[in-house]
Amino acid sequence: MNFKISQKLLYKNINIVQKGVSNRSTLPILTGILVEAYDGKLKLTGTDLELGIVTTLECEVIKEGSFVIDSKLFGEIIRKLPDLPIEIYVDNDNYAHINCDNSNFKIKVQPAIEYPKLPMIDDSKCLSISKDILKSMIRKTVFATSTDDFRPVLTGELFELYDNEIALVAIDQYRMAYKKIPINNDGNIKIVIPGKTLVEINKILENIEEDIKISIASNHILFHLGNTSITSILIEGEFINYKDIVRNEYNSKVIVKTKDVQESIERASLLAKEGNNNLIKFEIVDDKMTISSNSEMGFVQEEVPITLDGDDLTIAFNSKYILDGLKVIESEKIVMNFINNVNPCIIKPISDENYIYLVLPVRIPTEL
Numbered sequence: 001m002n003f004k005i006s007q008k009l010l011y012k013n014i015n016i017v018q019k020g021v022s023n024r025s026t027l028p029i030l031t032g033i034l035v036e037a038y039d040g041k042l043k044l045t046g047t048d049l050e051l052g053i054v055t056t057l058e059c060e061v062i063k064e065g066s067f068v069i070d071s072k073l074f075g076e077i078i079r080k081l082p083d084l085p086i087e088i089y090v091d092n093d094n095y096a097h098i099n100c101d102n103s104n105f106k107i108k109v110q111p112a113i114e115y116p117k118l119p120m121i122d123d124s125k126c127l128s129i130s131k132d133i134l135k136s137m138i139r140k141t142v143f144a145t146s147t148d149d150f151r152p153v154l155t156g157e158l159f160e161l162y163d164n165e166i167a168l169v170a171i172d173q174y175r176m177a178y179k180k181i182p183i184n185n186d187g188n189i190k191i192v193i194p195g196k197t198l199v200e201i202n203k204i205l206e207n208i209e210e211d212i213k214i215s216i217a218s219n220h221i222l223f224h225l226g227n228t229s230i231t232s233i234l235i236e237g238e239f240i241n242y243k244d245i246v247r248n249e250y251n252s253k254v255i256v257k258t259k260d261v262q263e264s265i266e267r268a269s270l271l272a273k274e275g276n277n278n279l280i281k282f283e284i285v286d287d288k289m290t291i292s293s294n295s296e297m298g299f300v301q302e303e304v305p306i307t308l309d310g311d312d313l314t315i316a317f318n319s320k321y322i323l324d325g326l327k328v329i330e331s332e333k334i335v336m337n338f339i340n341n342v343n344p345c346i347i348k349p350i351s352d353e354n355y356i357y358l359v360l361p362v363r364i365p366t367e368l
Contacts, residue, residue, distance in 0.1 A: 001065025002089035003037040005057070007100060010086060011078045012207075013044055013055045014071075016228055019200045021071040022048035029068055034115045035088075036066040045118070046071060051197055052118040052231040053204075063089070066112035069096055077105055118231050121222040123215040127185055129166070131208050131225075137168045137179045138202045140328045140355060145195035146172035153192055153237035159221075161189035169242050170195070175321050176245060176358040177328075192239055193221060197232040204228060246346065246356060250337035252310040254284060255350070258334050260304045261289070262326040268293040269319035271300050278320050279362060284313045284338075293319070315341040316364045325357035 014033065022030040025048060034045040042059040045052065067090050078086070081100040090096050090109060098105040146154035158169040167180040204225055205212075213224040223230040265280060272278045272293040283290040286308060292301040315338065326334070331349030338345055341364070347357040 001037055001067065002062035002087070003042060003059050004062065004085055004087045005042060005059040007078060007081050007083050007086050009057055009059075010042075011075070013042075013057050014075045014078055016055050016204055017044045017046035017053045018071050018075055019203065020046035020048060020051045020053035020230070025049075029110055029114050030116070031071060032068040032110060032115070033071045033074055034066065034068050034112055036112065037061045038064045045115070047116065047118060047231075049116060050194070050233045051200065053200070053228065054118065054231075055228040057227060065090060067094070067096060067109040068112055068115050069107060069109045073107065077107070119217070119220050121215050121217045121220055121231065123213070123222060123224065126213045126215040126224070127161070127166075127183070127187075128211050128213050129181075129183065131205055131210065131212055133181055134212050135202055135205045137166075137181065138198045140179045141168045141170045141177040142195055142198045142202070143324050143328070144170035144172055144175050144177035144357075148172070151237075153235050153239055155196075156192040156194045156235040157198060158239045158242070159189065159191050159193050161185060161187050169239070171240050171242060171245075174318065174360050175325070176242060176356070177325065178242060178246070178356040178358075180354045189216060190239075191216060191221065192235040192237065194232060194235055197221075197230065201225070201230055204230070245344070245358060247339070247343075250310065250339055250346075252284060252308065252313045252338040254289065254336040254338070255307040255309075255333055256289065256304060256336065258326060258329055258331060258349075261291075261334070262323065264291045264302050264304050265319055265323055265326070267302065268300050269323065271295045271298055272319045277362070278318045279316055280319045280322075281314065281316045281364060284308060284315075286312070310338075313338050313341060314364065315345070315361050317345070317359060317361055321359045325359060329355070329357070 036043040040061055041056050043056045045054045084101050086100040088098050094109050096107045096109045160167045165180050166183050170177045208225045210226050215222040219234050221232050268280045268291050272280050280293045289304045289306045329349045331351040333350040335348045344358045344360050
């Protein structure tokens with residue numbers, strides 16, 4: 001096997017497939033990248049058996065072949081080389097020779113035949129979605145996936161297609177993020193995609209210009225992102241019926257500028273982090289919301305102008321959970337709907353009726 005390729009192009013694509021490589025596998029070969037050269041192309045594959053990433057790039061193939069090389073070492077070597085053409089060939093003793101300018105590496109590699117094959121997914125029927133729309137949907141929801149393996153299904157996001165709409169829904173013990181978009185597809189799909197998969201897809205989308213194509217099998221999903229494809233397992237289990245959580249009634253409806261309330265909470269959270277589990281308190285009265293936090297280090301309080309429809313209310317939240325939702329909202333103003341101080345607050349952007357963020361309150365300690 002022998003090929004030549006530019007350092008920049010190779011390093012960029014190694015970075016992509018490394019996101020699928022296992023760091024803690026009991027199978028040593030899964031810590032490697034599968035490298036295949038054929039038909040004027042170089043194909044790189046990384047997988048941990050749950051997530052698989054494949055990227056294809058053009059190169060000068062002198063002799064076709066394949067090998068598996070340690071991912072971390074390969075990436076570091078290519079990163080440190082100068083921005084010049086690289087030649088790589090494998091000898092009969094399973095050593096890869098990596099030559100660039102005055103640098104020459106000789107690295108032990110493994111036979112490609114031992115590398116696990118990714119599942120085959122029929123991509124003849126697929127959904128097509130804008131790169132920017134998919135990126136926005138993931139960014140506005142994935143942070144709310146659970147990190148607790150006690151309920152594995154909640155470590156993923158519900159991907160739902162119905163009535164010519166796609167929805168992504170993430171739920172953990174304390175909040176829910178929901179985003180939907182209209183799409184010209186009357187199919188019916190309900191699957192759960194691992195949050196890890198969506199996080200990695202969002203990183204790769206930074207360098208993609210084309211629309212994204214999505215194909216689904218019984219227990220896998222395939223994303224086509226330009227020259228890169230990502231295959232992921234789906235999470236089994238019954239996802240929470242989020243429609244039962246979102247209630248339209250309220251006793252207190254607050255309209256407030258997003259920037260005002262976000263910056264005020266950020267300041268209050270400086271003290272909240274010192275105690276009370278990031279606790280901040282809202283006192284909603286007439287045309288103002290007073291946001292406060294109290295800890296052993298001190299006390300902070302400030303007022304934010306609002307428009308209130310309904311009852312006065314005192315309620316407390318974990319500041320992190322409120323801020324996580326506010327940071328992804330692009331609307332100038334938001335609506336905050338409250339029933340009372342023990343039911344969830346539902347936050348909606350004024351300019352986007354298709355996004356909902358729900359967060360549970362916490363009990364107000366007597367010292368607050």
